[in-house]
Amino acid sequence: MTSARTPLRRRRFLAGSAALAALALSRTGTSEAGARIPRAxxxxxxxxxxxxxxxxxxxxxxxxxxxxxxxxxxxxxxxxxxxxxxxxxxxxxxxxxxxxxxxxxxxxxxxxxxxxxxxxxxxxxxxxxxxxxxxxxxxxxxxxxxxxxxxxxxxxxxxxxxxxxxxxxxxxxxxxxxxxxxxxxxxxxxxxxxxxGLIVGPEDNTDRFTWWPARAARGGDFIAPGSPADRIQCIDARDLAAFMVRALERDISGTYNVVSPPGRFTMGELVNESVRAARQRARPAEPPMPVWLPAEFLAAQGVQPWSDLPVWLPATGDSTAFAATPVQRALAQGLAIRPLADTVRDTLRWHQGRPLAEREKLKAGIDAAREQAVLTAWRRRGAIAEG
Ligand SMILES: NC(=O)c1ccc[n+]([C@@H]2O[C@H](COP(=O)([O-])OP(=O)(O)OC[C@H]3O[C@@H](n4cnc5c(N)ncnc54)[C@H](OP(=O)(O)O)[C@@H]3O)[C@@H](O)[C@H]2O)c1
CATH class of the missing domain: 3.40.50.720 (NAD(P)-binding Rossmann-like Domain)
Known part of the structure; x- marks a missing residue:
């Protein structure tokens, strides 16, 4: 704090710092989420x-x-x-x-x-x-x-x-x-x-990616599909927005696939980060516990990849390379991908602030009763195999 007794040199320095700080503020904006973004x-x-x-x-x-x-x-x-x-x-x-x-x-x-x-x-x-x-x-x-x-x-x-x-x-x-x-x-x-590719993050009106942190936040056993090593691709809408706006600033032409690089994210990371976020933010009565079910078992149960278990598609047939879309062109033009943990955390935070009706009835993901029936069938199968 400056006062009449503050030595002149120090007062000049403080005034200078305040002016610099004000200038710095005018050169950066703040997104609604609070991230500091430099001005163009x-x-x-x-x-x-x-x-x-x-x-x-x-x-x-x-x-x-x-x-x-x-x-x-x-x-x-x-x-x-x-x-x-x-x-x-x-x-x-x-x-x-x-x-x-x-x-x-x-x-x-x-x-x-x-x-x-x-x-x-x-x-x-x-x-x-x-x-x-x-x-x-x-x-x-x-x-x-x-x-x-x-x-x-x-x-x-x-x-x-x-x-x-x-x-x-x-x-x-x-x-x-x-x-x-x-x-x-x-x-x-x-x-x-x-x-x-699949656009994800806070505000997503499709509830596809949101299903995972939201499901983990309900707690208890839940289906985790395929294998933790299964690859997924998605793009946080905020990273996509930044790429597009910067492309306009730089006046660049051309066609760009815009999604996370192949192999960057896996189903295991999505499920684990969802559990971590749910434990930290939602603290459900029963801890969230993923039960990894093989693709063949899910298919035999009539569980549909993508619609019942969003974001995940087994790498077979027409979808063999669904999670292998190359993005070198966008990366060369500065595409930046935030950690999946950040997207999961922010999506759960946003989801928790939604009206109750939206939280209780997601537009994507397997019905709760069917999910439990599939888990029960899996446990019985294990019990028969052991017996
Ligand atoms: N979601 C994904 O995973 C994904 C993946 C790849 C590509 N995309 C593409 O990403 C884009 C954005 O997706 P989104 O789901 O956010 O889009 P959206 O919900 O279909 O529409 C976005 C906005 O457009 C306005 N709009 C829609 N129809 C209009 C019309 N006839 N005239 C004027 N305004 C209209 C809507 O506002 P009003 O209702 O107020 O008019 C809304 O705010 C789309 O082009 C989509 O194809 C999405």
Whole structure:
């Protein structure tokens, strides 16, 4: 503390430190999660085609922390109260795009394009007044994962390219057509195509990754699928957001798979970190105890990988290389992957703050009664083998 009696030299130093501290603060932003993020050298004006849901929340938080200004274009149906400091243009990209007319942005991030018509319309309208179009696609563009799929691998095709029904079979090929639509309008030099794998972390509205820490937090025996060494791939939405915003700052073109590098994460790490987080944060009455069940036993019980036990897919058939998607191109452009433990911890923390109804009824994961029936069948099998 300075006072009238503080020697002049010391007072000057203190004033200088305060000014430096203030300057440092103005050069760093703080995301909602509190992480210090340095400011970008040059602020950008960004248009997000999409709103404050999951990826949109993290993209906006990261972009704001970097000092960029942001506009959401969305229908205002999801999380309308989130991030009130972000400008809104209300509209449906299937309807009139009048709200976008006559405005200029440095770049557009398209989070919400699912059919090529949507992308073409937005791109054609924006191309004269926006430098770069970044389209959020998916690794689902690859027709299968019999072998690892890098960015030059062929993409899935539709027999009828006018189809607009988005389902399990058409989602990937439609995303590939969306990519093509963005590139056709903006050209290869002014477009950036991002192909994320499974996007995970706080705010995830699908509950797939969330299932694991949430299940561990309930305590008791739970199914851990396959083997602890089984590989998984995912991308924390916050790492994806950082990669995308930095790509726009550096004005980079090209197509990028964006997911954790093959072999970085395993099912064992996901389960163990979920147990650790549950013990620390939820302290359930019964300690969480994973019971590793072989893939063949789960298949015989009719338990479905991915839908019943999310994030996990046995490495067979079309999914042989599902967890082996190469990401060298994104790593070379600075993709940073946080430890899985951080994602698990933050996801559980977020999950615990959700309304009770959302916590009690997850959208993914095996039903509790069925899970216990499968575990009972496993114990009986063991008892018969021993007897
Ligand atoms: N989740 C994953 O694991 C995963 C993996 C790979 C790729 N992706 C891709 O990542 C992107 C983001 O996924 P997400 O699940 O966060 O997206 P989403 O829920 O489908 O939509 C994101 C936002 O877009 C807005 N929106 C949707 N339809 C709109 C329309 N017709 N007009 C205007 N705004 C519209 C929504 O706000 P309003 O409802 O308020 O309009 C919402 O805020 C998607 O492109 C998805 O394909 C996801």
């Amino acid at each position: 050298q040059r602020p950008l004006r960004l248009l997000v085609l999409g709103g404050p849901r999951f990826l949109g929340v993290h993209t906006a938080e990261y972009a704001l922390a970097r000092g960029h200004s942001l506009t959401f274009f969305n229908r205002g149906r999801t999380n309308a109260e989130r991030l009130p400091q972000v400008e809104r243009i209300l509209g449906d990209r299937n309807g009139p795009l009048d709200g976008l007319a006559g405005r200029e942005w440095d770049a557009v991030l398209d989070h919400s394009g699912y059919v090529p018509r949507q992308v073409r319309r937005a791109a054609e309208l924006l191309a004269p007044r926006v430098r770069r179009y970044l389209f959020v696609s998916s690794v689902s563009v690859y027709p299968d994962f019999t072998v690892p799929r890098d960015e030059d691998s062929p993409v899935g095709r539709l027999e009828d390219e006018t189809v607009e029904q988005v389902d399990g079979a058409t989602y990937g090929p439609l995303k590939a057509l969306c990519e093509r639509a963005a590139q056709a309008v903006f050209g290869a030099e002014r477009s950036t195509i991002i192909r994320p």
